[in-house]
Every structure is written in structure tokens, then in C-alpha cells.
Amino acid sequence: MIDRTATDTIKGYFYQFDLSILKLLELKDENHKITVEGIEDIDIDNATIETAVQCKYHSKKEYNHSVVAKPIRLMLNHFREVLNGTEKKVKYNYYGHFKSGQSKLTLPITLDFLKKNLLTYTKAKIQYKHYDDLKLTDKDLLSFLNQLEININAKSYEDQLVQIRKLLKNQKEFKADDFEAENYFYNNALKIISYLAIKEKISERTISKKKFLQEINSKKILFHKWFLEYKGKKKLLADLRKEYFTSYNISPFERFFLIEVNPNYTATDLKSVIQLISKKWSDIKSVRNPDTFCPYVYINGLKKSDLVTLKTELYSEGLIFKDGFDFNGSPFNINSIKERATFHNKITFKIINELSFIELLLDDISKTKEIYQFFYNKPFFKTAKTNVNIVNIQIEELNDIKNII
Known part of the structure; x- marks a missing residue:
């Protein structure tokens, strides 16, 4: 009997790996970078602003506010840490794919909705207001909202993969056909991202678009474990x-x-x-x-x-x-x-x-x-x-x- 839970978990990993690949390929400047498992699942650094992306794949789950609430609270924790710091401005992006229920969320969300539905929760029959615990004012929360983007209509696993293959084919350095885009360059890209994800130091989990393209530009068939799992x-x-x-x-x-x-x-x-x-x-x-x-x-x-x-x-x-x-x-x-x-x-x-x-x-x-x-x-x-x-x-x-x- 197939373990569906394990299969779904593996697909979730692939979805995050694929999004990392996609974000790298979409960077306009080859010197811009992403960090895997940084502030969030993926941090995108374009020199003037950093975007922290929380990536979730819920292909069999209906959207509910509670599903996104915890990731949003974790983002708020980081916002609080850098609120008065000198670090560059950080944007926060929740990127999620759901089976259904997207109509429950009206965007852009209001301050009242943020406080009531995402930052207030109950644990062991005790209600907590996360913004009070962090001692954040309404002004602080409005600032956070200006830096927050929620996308619960993210592409499906299959559609995201199609987009990646298209971008790989269109890379002028590769001049790839369908077979090469998948079996050479996507294979290599999976290997690079999966290796980055397990590095201990955050500096070792960072890669520029230029270096990424250089490292995946190899026409050598490799039985990499993630590619074998995928295909x-x-x-x-x-x-x-x-x-x-x-x-x-x-x-x-x-x-x-x-x-x-x-x-x-x-x-x-x-x-x-x-x-x-x-x-x-x-x-x-x-x-x-x-x-x-x-x-x-x-x-x-x-x-x-x-x-x-x-x-x-x-x-x-x-x-x-x-x-x-x-x-x-x-x-x-x-x-x-x-x-x-x-x-x-x-x-x-x-x-x-x-x-x-x-x-x-x-x-x-x-x-x-x-x-x-x-x-x-x-x-x-x-x-x-x-x-x-x-x-x-x-x-x-x-x-x-x-x-x-």
C-alpha cells in the first residue's frame, strides 16, 4: 500500500525546491541572490530589498485562515526583531497552493482582520494576542502589512514545473530542447538546491543567479536522488x-x-x-x-x-x-x-x-x-x-x- 502522507510530503519538498529554482531563473540581475532556508524557506536578495518567502503546498487541503496564521506570526517575529535595526528592509511573502477555499480570503487584508484572524489564537483554552506579546502598536502592524504579501492562488506543482522548463529552455547559455531542459538542467538544478538546503551556515545556503546558471550548465546525465524521486x-x-x-x-x-x-x-x-x-x-x-x-x-x-x-x-x-x-x-x-x-x-x-x-x-x-x-x-x-x-x-x-x- 502506498504511503500517501509520505508522497505528499515529498511533493511539498519538490514544490519548495522548484520555487527556489523558479525565483533564481526570474531574477533580472545575474548578481542578485537567493538563500535557501534563510529567514523563510526562500530569501530573495536584490541588493536594495530582501524578500522572505514562506512556501506551502496544500494540494488536498481547503484554505482556512488558521493554516496561514502561524507562518504569518513567525514572519511578524522577524519583523519585530529588525523593526528598529539598521538592516535593509524585508518584504514578507506567503506563497501557498490550496485545493479550494480561496474565496474565504479578501485581499488586501485589513488591520482588524490581521489582528483578529491571524494574530489571535487559542492554546490550552487560553487566548493569546501575538501582537500584544510582541508589544507592537497598530502603527507597527500597518507597517508590517505594507511589507506583507499573501498569495493563496500559487501555481500547482505541475504548472510551476512547466514554467521552470520553459525558462530553462529559453536560457541563452543553454539552447536546450525539451529533453535537455528536463534531464540535464532541471536535474542539475534540483541537485544544487537540495545540496544548499542541508548546508549548516546560512552563507553556504546562498547562491547568485550567475553562479547557479554556471553550475547547472552541464550536459551529463546524473542519477541524483531527488531527480530519480521526481521522475x-x-x-x-x-x-x-x-x-x-x-x-x-x-x-x-x-x-x-x-x-x-x-x-x-x-x-x-x-x-x-x-x-x-x-x-x-x-x-x-x-x-x-x-x-x-x-x-x-x-x-x-x-x-x-x-x-x-x-x-x-x-x-x-x-x-x-x-x-x-x-x-x-x-x-x-x-x-x-x-x-x-x-x-x-x-x-x-x-x-x-x-x-x-x-x-x-x-x-x-x-x-x-x-x-x-x-x-x-x-x-x-x-x-x-x-x-x-x-x-x-x-x-x-x-x-x-x-x-x-
Whole structure:
């Protein structure tokens, strides 16, 4: 049975994270900043004024004054603290989404409404007037009202997300399509905001629009926990397959599949991944086809003895491959591993023994080259070559690769 309470709580976190992303993207000046979990959930600093935003997502709850009363009282506490201080002026913003009941609140609210419905409450059968406890005058409260904005018609979770994707697509630094806006830049943005939220010092939870855009401007697929929670692993893997691996066997490119294994890998899983790559990304079926091809495979983190065992098992199962070593004790022969796969020689894939051989091949091959790198924590291969398309995809387990390709 699904825990609906937990699901709603997680959605509330996402809503706050998303609002932080949205507020950053909406800043007019790239040097302006926001602070996550500052005075309120989000503090927006535009150099002359600071706005403290309390964000609440009540998609299944009807609006009642009591729901917003406590957040408003907490805002008033801060107002009282800085009332006679020298700090810059602070605006207070309650930003909430409710299922219904918005008509109960008439805006702008009056002083009498503020005192009666938001600042007066009962606890243990005792009535408290919060403004009296803080020793605030009507003049003080009117000043607070001038700095307070209440929005109980905030966008839904879905509509807010659509707005974020649109803004990410329109960022001139990104030039993103729908897939990139979601899987690269929104993914990265979630990671940045969630990391900020858990920092201990308030100064560490502050970021400028300029730095934010710089940090999320990376086209690298990451299995960040919040993004996985948002999208779901099955949907993410399906989208990766659609974006990169749907149209296989149509272009005779030189494709490199770089696969990382961890100490807990199983030979069965690894062989099945290689067999699938060989099946989908080689074309030697026709004797008349002049553009036959097959993929290169490199396995990172595999012991030499295990690599020998892997090759032996693959060969015994009838798979024909090249590795650039034509006889026992021979040196690496780049022309040998480059031998074109054909209908006659039945070569269906090529195994690269060492990471350094990849650069040698990239230098020597003149055809279009594509690299798909599957890693656990960080990419293990990088190249300075600009004529090579590299797709970096983080995985949680080897079998993720089969679900992607």
C-alpha cells in the first residue's frame, strides 16, 4: 500500500525546491541572490530589498485562515526583531497552493482582520494576542502589512514545473530542447538546491543567479536522488533510450561503449550487456552491404584475469570479436582491432583492453565517432577532441544499461 502522507510530503519538498529554482531563473540581475532556508524557506536578495518567502503546498487541503496564521506570526517575529535595526528592509511573502477555499480570503487584508484572524489564537483554552506579546502598536502592524504579501492562488506543482522548463529552455547559455531542459538542467538544478538546503551556515545556503546558471550548465546525465524521486527510474531510463538509442543500426558510425563495473558485478550481467550491445549496434547481415559496422567495448574496473575469463566465455559461446592482439605475446595492433566487421568474418564487437587505447583509436579513425560512457560516480574517460560526441550516463547497476540501450 502506498504511503500517501509520505508522497505528499515529498511533493511539498519538490514544490519548495522548484520555487527556489523558479525565483533564481526570474531574477533580472545575474548578481542578485537567493538563500535557501534563510529567514523563510526562500530569501530573495536584490541588493536594495530582501524578500522572505514562506512556501506551502496544500494540494488536498481547503484554505482556512488558521493554516496561514502561524507562518504569518513567525514572519511578524522577524519583523519585530529588525523593526528598529539598521538592516535593509524585508518584504514578507506567503506563497501557498490550496485545493479550494480561496474565496474565504479578501485581499488586501485589513488591520482588524490581521489582528483578529491571524494574530489571535487559542492554546490550552487560553487566548493569546501575538501582537500584544510582541508589544507592537497598530502603527507597527500597518507597517508590517505594507511589507506583507499573501498569495493563496500559487501555481500547482505541475504548472510551476512547466514554467521552470520553459525558462530553462529559453536560457541563452543553454539552447536546450525539451529533453535537455528536463534531464540535464532541471536535474542539475534540483541537485544544487537540495545540496544548499542541508548546508549548516546560512552563507553556504546562498547562491547568485550567475553562479547557479554556471553550475547547472552541464550536459551529463546524473542519477541524483531527488531527480530519480521526481521522475521515477523506469521513466528516466526510457527517456534516455528514446533520446539516444532508439534509432540503432541505421548509421555506420564508430561507436564506443565504455562500461564501468563495481566489485559486486556478476559475469552473467556483464556478458548479457555486451551481448545486447553487440546485437543492437552491429550490422553484418548482408554480404552486399558496403557499410557494415560493429561497436567497440571497454570495461573499466575489470581485473586482467577477469577480462581473459570474459573473453574466453564469450568466444566459447560463438561470439566473434577483435581485441588488437593477434597472437600470444604480440603488441597491440591498431590495424588489427580496426578490421572492418563483415558478413564473412562475422565480427560483432571489439574489446578494448586498456583505457589508453581509446585515444589511439580516436586519433586513427576518420569516420564519425560516438562514445557512450556508463559510470557509477564520475566519468573515468575524458578527451580534448572536439570531433567526438560523448554521452555520459550515470548508472546504479549494470542492468540499467540494458534498460537504456
